[in-house]
Structure formats: structure tokens, C-alpha cells
Amino acid sequence: MILIPILALFVGVALGFLLRPETSGILSIYLSLAVLAGIDSVLGGLRSAMEAKFQAAVFITGFLSNIVIALFMAAFGDMIGLNLYFAAVLVMGWRVFMNLSLIRRFAITRIGDAIARRQAEKEHSVRQSETLG
Amino acid sequence: MKNPFVATSNENRWILPVSVLSLVVGLMTAMAIVGQANRSNRVTLLDNDARTRLSLGTLDLSADNEKLRSEIKVLRENNTRLEEAVASNSDSAAELNESLKATKAAAGLTEVEGPGVTVTLRDSTQAPSEALDVSGQIIHDTDVLRVINELRNAGAEAISVNNRRVGLGTNVRCVGTTILVDESRIASPVVIRAIGEADTLFGGINLPGGILSELKAVDPNMAEVAVVRKMRLPAFSGVTTFKVAKTVPPEPAAE
Numbered sequence: 001m002i003l004i005p006i007l008a009l010f011v012g013v014a015l016g017f018l019l020r021p022e023t024s025g026i027l028s029i030y031l032s033l034a035v036l037a038g039i040d041s042v043l044g045g046l047r048s049a050m051e052a053k054f055q056a057a058v059f060i061t062g063f064l065s066n067i068v069i070a071l072f073m074a075a076f077g078d079m080i081g082l083n084l085y086f087a088a089v090l091v092m093g094w095r096v097f098m099n100l101s102l103i104r105r106f107a108i109t110r111i112g113d114a115i116a117r118r119q120a121e122k123e124h125s126v127r128q129s130e131t132l133g
Numbered sequence: 134m135k136n137p138f139v140a141t142s143n144e145n146r147w148i149l150p151v152s153v154l155s156l157v158v159g160l161m162t163a164m165a166i167v168g169q170a171n172r173s174n175r176v177t178l179l180d181n182d183a184r185t186r187l188s189l190g191t192l193d194l195s196a197d198n199e200k201l202r203s204e205i206k207v208l209r210e211n212n213t214r215l216e217e218a219v220a221s222n223s224d225s226a227a228e229l230n231e232s233l234k235a236t237k238a239a240a241g242l243t244e245v246e247g248p249g250v251t252v253t254l255r256d257s258t259q260a261p262s263e264a265l266d267v268s269g270q271i272i273h274d275t276d277v278l279r280v281i282n283e284l285r286n287a288g289a290e291a292i293s294v295n296n297r298r299v300g301l302g303t304n305v306r307c308v309g310t311t312i313l314v315d316e317s318r319i320a321s322p323v324v325i326r327a328i329g330e331a332d333t334l335f336g337g338i339n340l341p342g343g344i345l346s347e348l349k350a351v352d353p354n355m356a357e358v359a360v361v362r363k364m365r366l367p368a369f370s371g372v373t374t375f376k377v378a379k380t381v382p383p384e385p386a387a388e
Binding site for chain 2: 007010
């Protein structure tokens with residue numbers, strides 16, 4: 001399940017390298033910020049999926065507004081000569097770490113549950129066969 | 134029959150949007166990776182500091198330059214020795230050699246010695262006083278240019294900047310936080326030496342309202358002038374061959 005978005009990410013990178021779209025001007029400077037915002041949103045989506053709280057509308061608007069706010073902050077910061085850029089980078093980078101750690105916890109819990117369940121099932125079947133035999 | 138406990142489409146509806154957007158993120162990542170092509174695009178948009186950091190990588194040819202310079206020096210010395218050998222052969226050759234020597238001296242291709250002045254320019258070490266603008270406390274390429282111009286105007290016959298002779302096609306420009314003189318990087322303190330009438334040069338460079346008085350108004354330590362009774366300036370070591378321009382025989386004077 002979780003492999004599909006990861007695969008999509010690699011397909012995207014491959015497409016980017018194949019098509020080589022021309023990035024020019026101011027876009028090329030702010031693009032890295034948009035990338036960070038995108039990674040943040042995708043990880044946030046994964047986390048909410050694992051928490052079973054995923055809502056497509058929230059996810060998509062979050063993705064767009066993340067990018068727009070980050071770009072606006074960077075551009076506005078450049079205008080007034082204050083590096084607001086770093087505020088966006090700091091917050092989104094921090095959230096990437098947060099989301100990743102939560103995803104890791106969920107995954108570990110899930111795997112632990114699966115192992116415990118299998119163990120219980122095995123014991124149950126052994127007990128059943130004992131009572132039968 | 135459907136098992137009510139197995140995850141249904143409701144559980145998996147996140148897969149499509151997340152996958153699509155991660156594809157978009159991948160695409161943007163590939164675009165954002167700084168390649169050679171978009172590097173040059175970016176450079177013009179960066180501020181001075183960042184541009185300097187980038188150009189340091191590509192501009193570090195100073196070692197090469199130094200080697201080539203010493204080669205040029207050796208070759209020119211050989212040349213002079215050969216000319217002298219020719220000169221010792223005959224009188225007409227001696228005459229030719231004399232005029233050649235004079236021409237070379239005029240072009241700044243020989244070491245020269247004589248009295249003159251030494252102008253030392255330094256970045257101010259004072260804390261920025263009133264405004265946030267520290268630009269005035271730093272020695273810029275334009276300051277060096279103006280000092281050279283002022284010295285020439287006062288009759289300097291030979292000038293060197295940080296022991297590098299100012300000669301044919303010498304240019305002074307700024308790359309970020311450093312000054313380039315003929316592609317070699319210099320920084321504060323900048324020592325400009327000029328040979329000429331020492332007193333005239335001293336007076337000319339200290340002209341009220343001139344470049345030095347401007348610098349001294351910011352911080353008296355930024356500029357310093359000293360009269361030197363005797364000093365030696367190196368020969369110009371830049372390129373002296375023409376690629377495009379050709380010499381032509383003198384035209385007959387029109388009446």
C-alpha cells in the first residue's frame with residue numbers, strides 16, 4: 001500500500017529528468033521551497049492515512065496552501081529584506097521529521113500487533129488441536 | 134460474501150491523491166536539482182554574497198596564473214638578453230636596441246626604479262557608526278580606480294597595485310567582496326605605489342575633495358600616503374599581444 005506513493009515519487013523524478021522542463025528566472029529559486037512544502041504535505045497525508053483520519057479535501061488544500069504560503073513568505077521576505085524563507089524551511093522541515101517519526105511509530109505498532117496476533121492464533125490452534133486430540 | 138472486517142475502499146481512498154501529489158513532488162524535485170544549465174540562470178538572481186561563493190569555485194585559477202606569469206617573466210628576460218647580445222654586435226643594432234628598450238619601458242614591460250608615493254587603502258576597522266550602511270567603510274574597486282586615475286593625473290610614470298604593475302589593458306573590477314586586478318584577487322589592504330615627482334604626486338593625491346579626503350572623512354585610518362625616496366616596481370606581466378588590431382605603415386601626411 002505504502003509503496004504506491006513511493007513508486008509514484010520515483011516515477012515523478014524519472015519523468016522530470018526525461019522531460020527536463022526549463023526552469024528559469026525567479027521560479028528556479030523558489031522551486032526548492034515548493035518541493036519541501038510538497039514533501040511535507042505528502043508525509044502529512046501518509047500520517048493521516050495511518051491514523052485513519054485521511055480526508056482528500058483537507059489533504060489537497062493543505063498541499064496547495066502549504067506551497068502558496070511558503071512561496072509568499074519567501075517572496076515577501078525578499079521584498080522587505082528579511083529572510084522569512086528560513087521560517088518556512090524551519091517549520092516544514094520540522095514537520096517532516098515529526099511526520100516521519102509518527103509514521104515510524106504507527107508502522108512499528110502495526111507490525112508488533114501483527115506478530116502478536118499470529119502468535120495468539122498459533123497458540124489458539126495448538127490448544128484447539130490439544131482439546132480435539 | 135464480503136468480509137466486513139477487511140479494509141474496504143474507504144480505508145484506501147488516500148492512496149490515489151497521495152500518489153498523484155507525490156508524483157508531482159518528484160517532478161518538482163527533478164526540476165529543482167541544480168544542474169549546470171539552470172545554475173547560470175540562477176546566478177544573476179542571487180545576491181552578491183551568494184554569487185561570490187559560487188564564483189569562487191570557478192575563478193580559482195590564481196595558481197595557474199601565477200605559473201604563467203613566472204614563465205612570461207623568464208621569456209621576457211631571455212628576450213632582453215638576446216637583444217643585448219645583438220646590440221653588442223654592431224652600432225646600428227645598438228641604436229635599434231636602445232629604441233626598443235625605451236619602447237618597452239614606456240609600455241611598462243621593464244622593472245623601473247625611482248622616487249614616488251605609496252598609497253595604502255584599508256577597510257575601516259571602526260564599528261559601523263550611525264547608519265546600517267557599512268558600504269562606505271569598505272575599499273571598493275572604484276576607490277582603487279580613482280586613486281590610480283588621480284596618480285596618473287598627477288604625473289605618475291609607473292603604477293603598481295599590490296606589487297602588480299598597472300599596464301596595457303589593466304582593469305580593476307569587483308567580484309562580490311573582493312577586487313580583481315587583471316584577474317588576480319586582492320583585498321584590503323590595497324597598496325598602490327607610483328613612481329613620479331614625489332611631491333607632485335603627494336599633493337595631487339591629497340587634493341581637497343579628492344578620493345582620499347572622501348575616505349578619510351569616513352575613517353582617517355582608511356587611507357595613508359607616504360613619500361618614498363626610492364622604490365622598485367615590477368614589470369607588467371599581462372598579455373601584450375594583439376589578437377585583432379594590426380599595425381599599419383604611417384600614412385603620408387596630407388597637406
